Amino acid sequence: MNKSQDALVLLRQIIRSTDMQEKEISRSTGLTLPQLMTMQTLRLSAPITTGELAKEISLTQATVTSILDRLEKKELIQRERGTDDKRKVWISLTPQGVELMKGAPTTQQDLFTRRFDDIQSWEQSMVVSALERVAFMLDAQHLDAAPMLDIGQIDRPDSQE
Amino acid sequence: MNKSQDALVLLRQIIRSTDMQEKEISRSTGLTLPQLMTMQTLRLSAPITTGELAKEISLTQATVTSILDRLEKKELIQRERGTDDKRKVWISLTPQGVELMKGAPTTQQDLFTRRFDDIQSWEQSMVVSALERVAFMLDAQHLDAAPMLDIGQIDRPDSQE
DNA sequence: AGGAATACTTAGTATACTAAAACATTAGCA
């Protein structure tokens, strides 16, 4: 009878599953979770300034600076002083950084995509529409989130909704 | 057109939204994320042994021990040596621990529940059924104690607190 | 010139984590 409870349980499963996957990626890449979060954000939003990046992942600038220091030492990201506004520093992934992020995170997404493509079209639509509902009910719509995996596309339309 | 992509974007939004909320809880409770993860697991699965707990949150026993040390010092959890098997140590939340976890994490869930209860019954069923689909497609069903039955109906008397 | 914005630095702390080992208890087996 308590369907909202059911929904929450399922959501927890879903989130937990991706948590575990993230931890697995963290292990396989040798990155910590904050570093991973940084790299993922960069993959979607690079080039981006340090401050924007900090806002994006809800950390302070000082913290992000230190994280970037470590990622830079590993040659996964690069800094570039802005030309028009020289206060800004633009962060982006190095080729090695791109490579590292390309390797790891696909398995779960691939599985999802394969299985999703297997179901019928009307059911796909149902899932999408239900997820929209859930996103709204969690107040998640205003957050922009490009597809977390799928590397090929790095243009960044802010056209969310 | 690419509906699986749409689904992934929405999933990412949902996960990101709960990530942010978790960070907010972390701030408001003064707990770190691993500590929070521990507390949340305890809320669902206590009493549980240290080893089981470690497995549950994918950390090593030694790490969990140190996390428990800190939570114990804050009087949020308690240890109890097993009586039948004296090697085991059973962990559970103290009343303060329960109280702390009761306060924080509800807002988003409450919002979700309120909004979920607002939609029509058939739509609720659709959402639940879609989430089951998604959980399956992410291979999330085997995780958690939640029984993931065949698509279509899930019966889950979860004694949530 | 002055204040705001941007990024970085510094110093210090708490935490998570690793690897190895210690320790107590339990289980298996001859």
Next chain:
DNA sequence: TGCTAATGTTTTAGTATACTAAGTATTCCT
């Protein structure tokens, strides 16, 4: 029964990291 192996937890020592708070340097803007 007695010895050994396995289990469950903790300990130890050491490291890297994240994080905070305050302060610095540079650049931008009016």
